[in-house]
Every structure is written in C-alpha cells, then in structure tokens.
Amino acid sequence: MIIADRKPLQEIQEMIKPYDKVMLVGCKGCVTVCNAGGLKEVQILASTLRIARKKEGRPLVVEERMLERQCDPEYIEQLRDSYDQYDAVLSMACGVGPQFLSEAYPSQRFFPTVNTKFMGGAVQHGIWEERCAGCGTCIIHHFDGMCPIARCSKSLQHGPCGGSAGGLCEVSKEIVCIWDLIVRKKIEQGRLDDLRKYWAAKDWRTARDGGPRKSIREELVK
Amino acid sequence: MSENGYKSGSNLEKVLKAGHFAFTGECGPPKGANVAHLKEKMEPLRGMVDAINVTDNQTAVVRMSSKAASCLMVQAGLEPNFQMVCRDRNRIAMQSDILGASALGIRNMLCLSGDHQSFGNHPESKNVFDIDSMQLIALVKKMRDEGRFLNDEEIDEPPKLFIGAASNPFGDPVDFRVYRLANKIDAGADFIQTQCIYNMPRFREFIKRAVDMGLTEKTYILAGVTPMKSAGMAKYMARSVPGMDVPADLIKRIEGAGKGKMAEEGIKFAIEQIQEFKEMKGVAGVHLMAIEWEHKVPEIAERAGMLPRPKVD
Numbered sequence A: 001m002i003i004a005d006r007k008p009l010q011e012i013q014e015m016i017k018p019y020d021k022v023m024l025v026g027c028k029g030c031v032t033v034c035n036a037g038g039l040k041e042v043q044i045l046a047s048t049l050r051i052a053r054k055k056e057g058r059p060l061v062v063e064e065r066m067l068e069r070q071c072d073p074e075y076i077e078q079l080r081d082s083y084d085q086y087d088a089v090l091s092m093a094c095g096v097g098p099q100f101l102s103e104a105y106p107s108q109r110f111f112p113t114v115n116t117k118f119m120g121g122a123v124q125h126g127i128w129e130e131r132c133a134g135c136g137t138c139i140i141h142h143f144d145g146m147c148p149i150a151r152c153s154k155s156l157q158h159g160p161c162g163g164s165a166g167g168l169c170e171v172s173k174e175i176v177c178i179w180d181l182i183v184r185k186k187i188e189q190g191r192l193d194d195l196r197k198y199w200a201a202k203d204w205r206t207a208r209d210g211g212p213r214k215s216i217r218e219e220l221v222k
Numbered sequence B: 001m002s003e004n005g006y007k008s009g010s011n012l013e014k015v016l017k018a019g020h021f022a023f024t025g026e027c028g029p030p031k032g033a034n035v036a037h038l039k040e041k042m043e044p045l046r047g048m049v050d051a052i053n054v055t056d057n058q059t060a061v062v063r064m065s066s067k068a069a070s071c072l073m074v075q076a077g078l079e080p081n082f083q084m085v086c087r088d089r090n091r092i093a094m095q096s097d098i099l100g101a102s103a104l105g106i107r108n109m110l111c112l113s114g115d116h117q118s119f120g121n122h123p124e125s126k127n128v129f130d131i132d133s134m135q136l137i138a139l140v141k142k143m144r145d146e147g148r149f150l151n152d153e154e155i156d157e158p159p160k161l162f163i164g165a166a167s168n169p170f171g172d173p174v175d176f177r178v179y180r181l182a183n184k185i186d187a188g189a190d191f192i193q194t195q196c197i198y199n200m201p202r203f204r205e206f207i208k209r210a211v212d213m214g215l216t217e218k219t220y221i222l223a224g225v226t227p228m229k230s231a232g233m234a235k236y237m238a239r240s241v242p243g244m245d246v247p248a249d250l251i252k253r254i255e256g257a258g259k260g261k262m263a264e265e266g267i268k269f270a271i272e273q274i275q276e277f278k279e280m281k282g283v284a285g286v287h288l289m290a291i292e293w294e295h296k297v298p299e300i301a302e303r304a305g306m307l308p309r310p311k312v313d
C-alpha cells in the first residue's frame, strides 16, 4: 500500500489560516491502514484544529467526511452537493486524493494534510517500510524476492557497495543493507553463482524517468 | 587494442605490463577554482608515483571536477587516474565525460559507485545512480574496445582509457568480496585499487583467495595504504568509516608511540605494509592515499624503497 505521514500541525494551520469553514476528508484506503488519514485521524485532526482556533478567538468549523477511496472518481462524486459550502477542503488521502478532488471540483481549493512517502507495508505494529519504487519492470525474482531498486540506497543491481557493514547500509544505522540480505540468502541456499551474473543497465523508461505514466487495460476501456 | 598492444598507453599500464611493482598516489581537488592550491597538492607527487588518482567529489563534498583537475595534471606533465562515481551523472553525462576525458589526454579511469550524498555537504540533492559501478566498468570497456556507446551506436573515435575499479576486501558480507572482485574483472577492470588496508591477516587471506581463483592473472591488484596520522584518526576510521577494518592492536601501537610520535609510527606501519606487499603474491602494486598529507609522499616513497620510479617507453 501507499504509506503516508500526517503533516506537522503547524503547517496545516498555516495553510488554512485565511479560512473559517473547512471540510476535512479522510480516505478508507491505504491511509486508513497506515493510520495517517483514516476516520480516527480525521477526528483527531479536526478537533485539534477546532480547539486551537477557538483559543485564538477565531473559531473554525470543520466538517468531517470519509470517502471509500479518493483515487476513484466514483467516490469523489459523493462530495458534489457539499464541496462548495466550505472555504476550503483538506484531504487526508495520499497525494492522489487532493488531485482527484481538484480535477473534479476546479472552483474549490484543496490542501494535502499528509506527506505521501512510499509503497510498502507494516513490518511491525507502527513501523512501515518501503518495498517498491514502482520502476515498472519488476526484477525481484533475480534477487530472491528482495528489491535492490527500492531498498538499496544507491539502487545497485550489482551490490553490495564497499560501505556495507554489519548488515547495515552506509547511509544510516537505521537502514538494512538489502544487498547483505540478498548475498546471505544466496550463499545459504547455495546459489552464489546467481551473483556472478552481469545485469545490463536498467531501462528506466518504465519508471518515472520516462515521464508520468499511464496504464491502459483495453478490455476495460469503453 | 590500440597501437603497441596497449589498451590506453598510460604510464600506469606500461609500468604494470612491464612487470614493475606499481605505485599510485592520490590527490583531492580543491574546494574552489584555485589552480595554485591543486598544484600545491600534486607537485609533491611528481616523480614519486606512476599515476595520481583524482577524486570525484569524494565523500559527496563539492570540489573542482575530477575531469578538470585531471586535465590540469596532464597539462603539468603528470599522469592522472580520473575517478568517476555513479552518484552524480546519468549515462548521457558519463559517456560524454568519458569521451571528454580521453580527448583531454587522460588515459586512466577509476569506476566507482560513490559515497552516498547523505555523507556530503549537499545531503538534500537527488541521487542519480542510473547505472552502477559494475555497469560503468562494462560501459567504458564497450566504448573503448567495441567503439560503441551503450545504445550500440558507433563512436567515431573511441576513448583510450586503462580501466580501474575498487575493491573492499573488508566490506560485508566478507565471503562475497572476492566474487565481487571477480565480477569487476569480468566486466572489464584492467586494474584494481583496494580500500585502505590495516588488517594484514585478513588481507593476506583475501589475496590468497584471489590468487587461487586465478584473478590476479587477469588483473593488476594495487593494495591500498593510508598512513595513520594519529591514534585519533585510527579510532575515527575504526568507528565511523563504513567498511573499514582497523584492528585494535594497531590503534594501541600508534597510541603507544606517544605524543608527537604517532605520525611517525603511522608512517612506519605504512612502510612495513608496502614492503610486505612488494613480496606478496598477487599484489601488483600499492595505491598510497595520503589524505591531506601529499607532502609526505616523497619521504614515504623513499623510505619504502619505491624510488626511482621506472620509465617504460
């Protein structure tokens, strides 16, 4: 799923300074699962914003809404009747949400309240890690299911670099060197020869480097 | 292969092919456009080494470009070993710089991954890593030997470069390091310069494996030496430089020399190392990285019996 973190409160307060009545829209998709923009987070942010503004003597009306998903026009449509009753709309979805919202309702102003970070999953309660960089040409079967593109700090196809030490990446003691894991697994399984292979330079056109991407499923297009 | 059977005809290539024990040095370009400062650092190396590595924004700190500094060396009659890292350039810029380097008379090139930008003075920057060091080695070889760009288009005049790569015998996972070396040789590395060696027993083991695998027949391995200036430096390297192995007894030895004598002890150890490398099977030379200590190189070269440097035509 897509992992996001709530933006710092101050940044959100700054964004909505000019407004007195806003709608805060959560999403039941990824951001609910990663506890960044689900119902609970909508409620907490809404009341925090209200209390802060009350203290300032400039009360703020915050309408709380939840959408099934903000990456689907079908659900975005559900705001058609209400979107223009607010000075601004805040989205708690990943970066896709506020964009789909502003495409559907060009006259309204939309603000992101989370920082969208990566594609990954929970490795333990409250900790999420990156697993995929969406390069568009998956090669992880060559590396025993571990992705060197997303998980090596230098995206090396022939690792590990000289900075790998004690299983950790040279960049930080918080980062596991994925190449250390790949090599150890290959050695363990007696497949070290796999690592004697040479991989040609990757074609990055399928990644973001080729420009914004699109996926067309002919059979579904009407 | 170009004329006389040489791949690039660099001095380093000639010295190694003639069977001499090679000696290379290193010079970090200045943090500015200051040519006088660069000359100050490179002049002590004149006549002392066979080629001088010119670092490419080492530790991700912005400095004068390695290509420009290498070119200034060529103009001054010194031989550079132009370093290129994968961190800052995509394949377009790399191939263009490879051609440019050759056009400027640069004849050695060392292909590296490069320290991550988070180490340096612009940690906010984007990292490139379009290709990795293995692919860079293969790229230079393809350009030189096949006369083709990465996309297979023909090059009108291929670059002439003696291709170098790095090896860290002490990086983890240790068992894999010799295979990684083998991969670099297969990709096209004509010579290898190792990470600074302090743990001699571990290095002896590493080189023995390389010899047993026949790797030292296919490439020239230059053992990396960096003299310790103080116990503080030794401790710092042991603690903070990833992939560096500094044994505790070496730190003790430097410390034991006492105040004011630690640098001399560090130099003594470096000289002992060089003397052992000269006799060590599979080692074709020494790469001396006297970081910000270039003026000490003549003394070390002299005391280690590396002078005069051979002249091969």
Ligand code: SF4
Pocket: A131, A132, A133, A134, A135, A136, A137, A138, A139, A140, A147, A148, A149, A150
């Ligand atoms: S190889 Fe590409 S698609 Fe596959 S996991 Fe890695 S980044 Fe994602």
Ligand code: SF4
Pocket: A151, A152, A153, A154, A155, A156, A159, A160, A161, A162, A163, A164, A165, A168, A169, A170, A171, A176, A177, A178, A179, A180
């Ligand atoms: S230490 Fe490992 S993860 Fe970090 S850049 Fe090097 S190979 Fe990649």
